[in-house]
Amino acid sequence: MYCSTEGEWLVPIGKCLCDIGHESRGVTCQVCRPGFYKSSPGNLRCSKCPPHSHAHLEGSAHCSCEKNFFRSETDPTSMACTRPPSSPRNVISIINETSVILDWGWPADSGGRKDVTFNVVCKRCSAGKRQCEACRGAVRFLPRPTGLSNTTVTVADLLAHTNYTFEIEALNGVSPLAPAHRQFTAVTITTNQAAPSPVTVIRKDRTSRNSISLSWLEPERPNGIILDYEVKFYEKQEQETSYTILRAKGTNVTLNGLKPDTVYLLQIRARTAAGYGASSRKFEFETSPDSFSISGENSQVMLIAISSAVAIILLSVVVYLLLGSRFCGYSKSKHPDEKRLPFGNGHLRLPGIQTYVDPHTYEDPSQAIHEFARELDASCIAIDKVVGAGEFGEVCSGRLKQPSKKETSVAIKTLKAGYTETQRRDFLSEASIMGQFDHPNIIRLEGVVTRSKPVMIVTEYMENGSLDSFLRRHDAQFTVIQLVGMLRGIASGMKYLSDMGYVHRDLAARNILVNSNLVCKVSDFGLSRVLEDDPEAAYTTRGGKIPIRWTAPEAIAYRKFTSASDAWSYGIVVWEVMSYGERPYWEMSNQDVIKAVDEGYRLPPPMDCPATLYQLMLDCWQKERNNRPKFDQIVSILDKLIRNPGSLKIIANAPSRENMLLDRTGADITTFRSMRDWLESMQTLPCKDIFNGATYSSCNTLAKTSAEIYLAEVRPAATCPEWEPAMGITTL
Incomplete structure (x- = not known):
């Protein structure tokens, strides 16, 4: 109470306020029940504890977080308790000489928060050392190594031919409050050969x-x-x-x-x-x-x-030659009287310039095997299980253990018993080809076994198998930039093959293998095999089998295989990747595909396909092979897309697969002056009478009206499929 100017006692205007942990019930304040809280004084009601928090006692001013859930200092008491995010997913590495672009998917669980960021830790892993050391020197991160809000980073100025491990860690506002358990995904890469740094002295x-x-x-x-x-x-x-x-x-x-x-x-x-x-x-x-x-x-x-340096180098070479023959799996199995000349079998090998040598040009095919493939001791190989079957025998997974080297997982192709000498030569010819290649996007040949049975080809093991099957198993699970990264790897491998003068002739997603780091590698270097798993995939000509759906028109018609025909096939691979392994041209027969492509028809863009990638496909499918992009240009295009992800946001218009067969070069329907002119041009006499009775105000309405008549009257009773494209009918 207080005294007025007239000397009377007055009651103050107002009412009681309930304290923290209490709510107003009528004229009294009552304590908040368990499970409820009130963090400030006033007459508001107690609030129920937010998700992942609890209040076991009465009169709680706030709710405590459940185990493994946290609330940061800046989070209000009304906010749900959250937890650190899970690890980033689907890390993909795109290697370009001594730089690498890392791209990853968002964590499956963001912990209930939106403030997720990423840190990238670089470690250099030397051969023979169990532990890696932090990257030192002039390694650059673009834009930065920590506090990344986007899911991509470029790491530049790495050393050539060096193993690196990158740990991509996801964090949010409560990560510092969690126990010491980092949520990261690691990827290991090996940088490529690169041009030397400048001379400085x-x-x-x-x-x-x-x-x-x-x-x-x-x-x-x-x-x-x-x-x-x-x-x-x-x-x-x-x-x-x-x-x-x-x-x-x-x-x-x-x-x-x-x-x-x-x-x-x-x-x-x-x-x-x-x-x-x-x-x-x-x-x-x-x-x-x-x-x-x-x-x-x-x-x-x-x-x-x-002089000292030269002496040391010569001494090292002598020691290597003396000791090298003792290592398991490294003998070249030369004949004692065989002489090594700079012109191997008539093929001039220029120093520093790699060129492909066709093993079929050797008078003795076994010489090509000894020239390009290492002979492995069968005792170094352990076969674990059969994973598939090929034309020549079984395909197995196993392990390769060589002295002074750690055990590695390998894939093993075996030659079935009862083979002929021709089958043996054809089987090993792929190894003679593969052994000439050394590129991170080309499947690596470990060696061959020819001195004992079974005869084997041993390659590196690719955990995720073929690209088409892998994409079908993970439909719509990758970002566009990750798919572009896969395509960039394939293009880089094909550029290497093209530079060496090798034409693949069977480039398709089924012949691209994927490892655990999502690195794509070109494989399958023998077109002579029969594609037993898919009788429609190959088309027999006088010169052998051709995979029609992936092959350029000139290669089908004239067997003219070049790097340009490989570029056509690459365009089909891009389509396969962007459609997550869908079959090119769907259920069309090979003859229909040949006819359609020859008449100018092209596959439509897959769903959600960026316009820039579809334009790349169309460029690869140019009828004139000299107008198709070279693989170095394709690599450059994809690099620009990766550096500018915004260019991938414009989506190509995707007509249905039936509209794919719309003839772009056909006559314009408005050029016909009468219905009969149009019917005569369609050359479908059995169906003319149904349309002759209809009237049309103009030729512009002809297609729409005729389509309606066709669907209502003709189609149930007759088949006139040749009309449907011209009438815009998209239902088969």
């Missing part, structure tokens, strides 16, 4: 009036064996308008024929099997004004260092 050893002798240090990252160096020099005053290029096998060169007392600019770049690296910065040197020479103070030191 060049020394002047000697100068004269007309020459300069130079030496330099090998690049910090050679990324392979240095084949040679390119030395480019020119007079400074000419500003590179006229220059000279020399090739040097070692790390020194003498530039002759120079002008006295003149300044020259010089750049050097190194070359490996992967190509030339970046050029060095421009170094400036000057010839002497007179005839005396100046020797560099470090010339003797450099000479001693180079």
